[in-house]
Amino acid sequence: MDPNCGPRICIYSEDNVEKLINNARVCNVCYEARPEVLFDCRCCAISYCSIAHRFQDEHHMLHGCDYLYDCAMANWYLRKHHQLHIPDCLLNEANINDGLQFEKVAKIPKYSSEKWLETIVNLVNERLAFPLTIHHALKKMGVGEQEKSLSELTSLTIHIVHHTPMCDPRMWEFFLHQLPNLIELNLTFISQELKLYNKYNSRISVERCSDCKSKQRIITYNIQQPMHYHEYFSSNDYVQPDVVAVFDVDNELMISSKLSPSDKSNPVPLFGNLKALQAEIDKEMADSFTSFRNMTYIKHTIVILIDYSEKIIEDCVKSFHDARPINVLSPVQKNPFCGFSRFRGPQGVCCNKNKYLCTIQGKH
Ligand SMILES: [Zn+2]
Ligand SMILES: [Zn+2]
Ligand SMILES: [Zn+2]
Ligand SMILES: [Zn+2]
Ligand SMILES: [Zn+2]
Incomplete structure (x- = not known):
């Protein structure tokens, strides 16, 4: 090559x-x-x-x-180039338990001649990683105040903590279509580095399909200014979540672990800018501590932690536990719906951002 x-x-x-x-x-x-x-x-x-x-x-x-x-x-x-797009009906071929399968789509005549089909399927699965991961994490659990299964729920409120919010309404409408009893899906996007204009959201239309319209199914999008979770928690916009899904735990909640001196038992003396850095680290740690408490404040809220490294998720679970005792509902496991996004992680190794997940809940 x-x-x-x-x-x-x-x-x-x-x-x-x-x-x-x-x-x-x-x-x-x-x-x-x-x-x-x-x-x-x-x-x-x-x-x-x-x-x-x-x-x-x-x-x-x-x-x-x-x-x-x-x-x-x-x-x-x-x-x-708008001539290349995700065909309108393509998502009807996806399934909440498998995502969109290339082998299946390639056999459908209206798609089989599409030059970019495999790539489009990959891109769709990348976008579907958000609803599919959430569904996968929750599918064996009782969700909401009455601890119902996802397929029984009529209303679901999810806080998504991630710097790149998935606002493409087709992906969330897919979630509604796959859970026919669900008529109200409330999504709130929170991150201190929130970037609304990103690769997923270049063209957003919030029209529901005719079936959703006739059944009066709604999706609400609540997009916060960039802020910490605890700032959102104490704002007037706060609504109680059934689920908090943190994608990229490392960036969203564990920033301090990268900045803080590795040997805490033998701290180096700090001068000038280093002192300012230490103050910044202390503030970030206090911010995260409060956010951990706030995410597990509601008894029934399930927190899903998603990241590329098992170790980072385990460390995060410990930090949650230090802020408020928690139960681990499902230990760290591989996420089958991680999409294709890679980034250059530690030592230059290519990692998948959504590779592992785990679920926890506050002990009340
Ligand atoms: Zn290459
Ligand atoms: Zn619909
Ligand atoms: Zn990460
Ligand atoms: Zn901060
Ligand atoms: Zn070289």
């Missing part, structure tokens, strides 16, 4: 700058970091210092690159 073939897509938009700083660009083989010698692989997810190292990285070429490249291309086309 020619490393330079194919158009290049710039995924480094303004809202990605922060990610770039946090996930430094290094050679995927030798970790060379000098920007002047680095170039990006065509998928824009990986960099190399030399053609030699690019060819040496067989694992990425065989297992990740085509997939990431196709998805990045299709996402780009979906945004720029």
